[in-house]
Amino acid sequence: MKVSTTLAATPGMETSKLSSRGFPTVVDVDLGDRSYPIYIGSGLLNQSDLLQRHIHGKRVLVVTNTTVAPLYLDKVVSALTNGNPNVTVENVILPDGEKYKDTDTLMKVFDKAIESQLDRQCTFVALGGGVIGDMCGYAASSFLRGVNFIQIPTTVMAQVDSSVGGKTGINHRLGKNLIGAFYQPQCVLIDTDTLNTLPDRELASGLAEVIKYGLIRDAPFFEWQEKNIQALMSRDPDAFAYTIKRSCENKAEVVSQDEKETGLRAIGNLGHTFGHAIETSCGYGHWLHGEAVAAGTVMAADMSYRLGWIDESVVERVNNILKQAKLPTTPPEMMTVDMFKSAMAIDKKVADGILRLILLKGPLGSCVITGDYDRKALDETLRAFCKS
The missing domain is CATH 1.20.1090.10 (Dehydroquinate synthase-like - alpha domain)
Incomplete structure (x- = not known):
């Protein structure tokens, strides 16, 4: 696993400086020809070039939900098309919630893609939390037997865990995540500003995955969490910038060694x-x-x-x-x-x-x-x- 840090997001550095100077933190997921960067920083949705460099073809489908769409859909469409008039963007807005992570809702993504006559050069963009990321990624792995996709996670849960590593899928009434595929994105773009609109309950939920990393493989990170848990609960931007970076580094290292969970990667469970x-x-x-x-x-x-x-x-x-x-x-x-x-x-x-x-x-x-x-x-x- 390689980590290239253009400007490290560490405690003591204001995350606002990341966006004002235009330098995101970059964590690379090292998977040979399927390698990709994770961009982490404040205001990254305002940096069109980050997204545009990973768009393949001229057609984009943004998959989001009823909660996230009013907040960030226009901004993402603008980032995709700014100075790039050849790109056309479609969107599909799904209902919000884990109970909709099923085949019926998945079909709405396929319906939109087929109705829009998207081809194999198109790019799917997942804009939302873990449910949207999992469903969009699975749709991208299956549509025309595989098209490009990008992850833009907007929850702590998705930013520190589910958007990284290529696990995609849907639930079955008998069990969670039993239907899916390993399918890696072109990139993961984490704009830490999106956490400003996250409900407290969702924020806390994501911290369960952060705590997990410390327990399974990173004792110093767990000890740091014990000292900084109140800063995280109060949404301190420096603490969260470091938390997301360190979590992504842990996830990227494990995925790089065991992409399809034949052994080591299972510790993340x-x-x-x-x-x-x-x-x-x-x-x-x-x-x-x-x-x-x-x-x-x-x-x-x-x-x-x-x-x-x-x-x-x-x-x-x-x-x-x-x-x-x-x-x-x-x-x-x-x-x-x-x-x-x-x-x-x-x-x-x-x-x-x-x-x-x-x-x-x-x-x-x-x-x-x-x-x-x-x-x-x-x-x-x-x-x-x-x-x-």
């Missing part, structure tokens, strides 16, 4: 097996993804402690930082042991009938992906967090 079970069982959208992952992370830490793999102090630190981030540390009361087991049985990490889990093991910043664990510990954790 800490808390997700329990979390996806919550989302699937409760109905998509009732809990935000990060909220479910937060509760799932506490459960994974609890199980790791029961196995004797981590100290009790790590469990306490996990609980403490998630509570400070105003994230749930227990699953919904409606969840039962049977509901967890049923949903986890069809998790993507089941191999040869064995559920592999990402668990913490050793000092802070270390984890394992394993199906070799005492099943009693899993049962004990489920019983501890469920009433029945």
Whole structure:
């Protein structure tokens, strides 16, 4: 993984200086001929050249939703067409929410692309959070068997995690993200100013993924988060610029080593097996993804402690930082042991009938992906967090 920093977004440097001087931070995802840059900075949607250099052909389809469109669609269209009259931009505005990450909504993207007579030289642009990024990317991977696409993530969740690495897809009523493809974008453009319009609950939800990176592979980053969690909760621009940069570096390094999640990349799913079970069982959208992952992370830490793999102090630190981030540390009361087991049985990490889990093991910043664990510990954790 290579990181080229034109102007590093680190604590102590105002992010406004990034845009005024025109130098975004750049993190490169190193995947050979599929490599691409992640641009991070303030005011990047005002820099037309960043987007335009990654547009292929003369036709663009912007995929967004009813919440983001009124805020940023005009600005993105302007960035795509400014000084570039040969480019024409279509858009499709989807309903907002995880419950719409399905085949019916996906077809609206295909409908618009076909009605607009887009060809293989076109570029799809995902403008929104993780749901839009996943759906637009999957549509781009499938339309005419694959067209170019660009990610413009507008939520913390998407900026630090889901927009990077090429995971795309939709949900099935029986399980989350079971239908999809690995398909890399041309670039990821992260304008940190978009976080100014993000609701508090969405902001907190994204921090669950930030906290995850520290726990699985970057202890110094976790310790930095513990010291700066209040700055993040108050939307300090310096703290967020650093958080996004460091998260993207962690994600890019893992993706560069294991693009299609045959091994190492699965560590990014800490808390997700329990979390996806919550989302699937409760109905998509009732809990935000990060909220479910937060509760799932506490459960994974609890199980790791029961196995004797981590100290009790790590469990306490996990609980403490998630509570400070105003994230749930227990699953919904409606969840039962049977509901967890049923949903986890069809998790993507089941191999040869064995559920592999990402668990913490050793000092802070270390984890394992394993199906070799005492099943009693899993049962004990489920019983501890469920009433029945």
